[in-house]
Amino acid sequence: MPVDLPAEPRADRRAALKARTRRNIVDAATGLMHETAGIAFSVEDLAARAGVSRRTVFNHFASLDDVVAAVGAEIFGAVREALPAVDPQPAAGPAGDPRAAALADLVGALHRADLVGPMASLTRGLGLQGAPDDVTEVPPHQAMLLLRSLSDVSEDLAADLVSRHPRLGRLDVDLLVAQAMSSLVVLHRHWYARTGAATDAASRRLWTDLLDHLSPGTSARPSEGHHG
Incomplete structure (x- = not known):
């Protein structure tokens, strides 16, 4: 008889999702910096590259400098x-x-x-x-x-x-x-x-x-x- 494993706590899932989203944003910024050889890209450019909304970027970082x-x-x-x-x-x-x-x-x-x-x-x-x-x-x-x-x-x-x-x-x-x-x-x-x-x-x-x-x-x- 299969044993039901405890579900991942909701807080842990939220933390994991938050970490993945932050990782995607940082990776997107790294790609844009290397492709453009600069930091003149916009929040919209970054959000599109990361596959998130502009609001999500600012949920994780206060500014592009961050x-x-x-x-x-x-x-x-x-x-x-x-x-x-x-x-x-x-x-x-x-x-x-x-x-x-x-x-x-x-x-x-x-x-x-x-x-x-x-x-x-x-x-x-x-x-x-x-x-x-x-x-x-x-x-x-x-x-x-x-x-x-x-x-x-x-x-x-x-x-x-x-x-x-x-x-x-x-x-x-x-x-x-x-x-x-x-x-x-x-x-x-x-x-x-x-x-x-x-x-x-x-x-x-x-x-x-x-x-x-x-x-x-x-x-x-x-x-x-x-x-x-």
Whole structure:
């Protein structure tokens, strides 16, 4: 005799539907950014691409900037995914600096995440294009969107670092992560100005060298053969 399985709770079904709809909107924005090499598409364009109504887009996101930031946050989420593979850096001795150890962990995750390819794609999707010689700065709106993207992953990164370095308070970790994420916008500008968002070996070497400026005097690079 067949056994009746309990029906999926209504709240779970609603949550799953909400997550799928949000996923469709973000995927649609990613496609439009890549196809148009910019962020000038309308809410109507986005809704049609996602197969939802204009109202549904605004049920999930307050603005198009929020959607674009979500696209970027998924790319920079690779940093959090890479963190568990980084050996926790001990603070040197009882009087050691746990903040420096946490920063070394974060920079190690940035190295391991191998962001150059996804970051180049996002850069082009934000409408930033050109040869290195004619790129001098990232326009304020695009720079803000990059920072928003990084901010969207900062809270989870901070929570992970607190669990790895319990001697640090949450305020200290929040400040450390916020400073590092803001610095990444500066590093991106220098990387973009010198490479035009290329993904070749020279561009990757430059990005690695730029990341080392986040923790001068320490070596946070992953060991040979252990890149993610």
